[in-house]
Amino acid sequence: MSKYHESPSIYIDEIELRVLNLNRSKEFYTKIMGFKVIEEEEKRVVLSADGVKPMVTLVEPENPIPKPPRRTGLYHFAILLPSRKDLGLFLKHIREMGYPIVGGAYHGVSEAVYLQDVDDNGIEIYRDIDEKHWDRKNNQINMVTEPLDYKAIMALAGEEKWQGLPEDTILGHIHLHVGDLDQAKRFYCEGLSFDLIMSMANSALFISTGGYHHHIGLNIWHGKNAPPLPDNSAGMKYFSLVFPNAEIREEKINNLKKLGYKIIEDEAGIFTKDPSENLIKLVL
Numbered sequence: 001m002s003k004y005h006e007s008p009s010i011y012i013d014e015i016e017l018r019v020l021n022l023n024r025s026k027e028f029y030t031k032i033m034g035f036k037v038i039e040e041e042e043k044r045v046v047l048s049a050d051g052v053k054p055m056v057t058l059v060e061p062e063n064p065i066p067k068p069p070r071r072t073g074l075y076h077f078a079i080l081l082p083s084r085k086d087l088g089l090f091l092k093h094i095r096e097m098g099y100p101i102v103g104g105a106y107h108g109v110s111e112a113v114y115l116q117d118v119d120d121n122g123i124e125i126y127r128d129i130d131e132k133h134w135d136r137k138n139n140q141i142n143m144v145t146e147p148l149d150y151k152a153i154m155a156l157a158g159e160e161k162w163q164g165l166p167e168d169t170i171l172g173h174i175h176l177h178v179g180d181l182d183q184a185k186r187f188y189c190e191g192l193s194f195d196l197i198m199s200m201a202n203s204a205l206f207i208s209t210g211g212y213h214h215h216i217g218l219n220i221w222h223g224k225n226a227p228p229l230p231d232n233s234a235g236m237k238y239f240s241l242v243f244p245n246a247e248i249r250e251e252k253i254n255n256l257k258k259l260g261y262k263i264i265e266d267e268a269g270i271f272t273k274d275p276s277e278n279l280i281k282l283v284l
């Protein structure tokens with residue numbers, strides 16, 4: 001377990017996605033991604049890496065429509081594998097399945113590959129490089145995008161076969177499209193006390209708590225003031241942020257309220273929306 005994904009960090013642990021066709025998505029997430037189904041209803045499937053803890057929930061809404069272009073919402077969610085060898089096993093598996101990888105990179109802090117699910121939701125699968133090699137300077141971390149050594153990573157898998165996601169796989173970070181970086185920074189950094197780790201060419205921010213390279217990426221690559229997705233569109237419904245305890249969650253909720261952001265409480269839990277209407281569940 002990563003120390004950046006437990007108390008006292010504030011981290012992502014679940015995501016809910018709206019999908020066009022539940023069966024099609026279930027097939028993709030189990031056969032290609034290696035998740036286990038732990039709950040299943042007519043229009044809802046809950047997926048887990050370890051068979052116990054929910055990680056990704058798929059929901060088919062009424063009259064679903066494909067994701068329209070140039071909206072805010074999910075850029076990708078990122079699945080953190082426990083080791084480089086696990087990344088090699090996944091790479092070998094996905095090549096054998098013939099599913100397209102859309103990119104891969106060495107980021108200085110991690111090695112990552114990228115794909116799109118069947119509804120065009122972005123997924124990153126990565127492993128963290130030992131943090132002693134991270135390029136830290138004054139509470140910032142320099143991340144790079146360089147070619148990935150696929151050959152070396154896949155060589156680690158040897159003759160072994162992928163057996164699905166390892167039990168200690170977690171959601172490592174999330175990367176969102178937003179309509180305005182200053183507004184996003186105010187919400188996440190002032191409201192929720194995330195630290196700014198890296199700013200990229202005035203088009204993306206990487207933020208975290210507890211010194212991680214990033215728990216959240218934010219970009220304006222879908223355009224300044226991009227509108228949110230319609231409610232029945234494929235895409236992210238919400239992601240969850242885990243707080244160390246009820247007092248800290250309450251303190252952050254009060255911060256958000258003071259800054260003018262809405263808190264929504266209903267039987268499903270406590271939620272807020274960032275300024276680009278990305279819905280966030282605030283959990284313990």
Ligand SMILES: [Fe+2]
Pocket residue numbers: 076078124173174175217
């Ligand atoms: Fe990412």
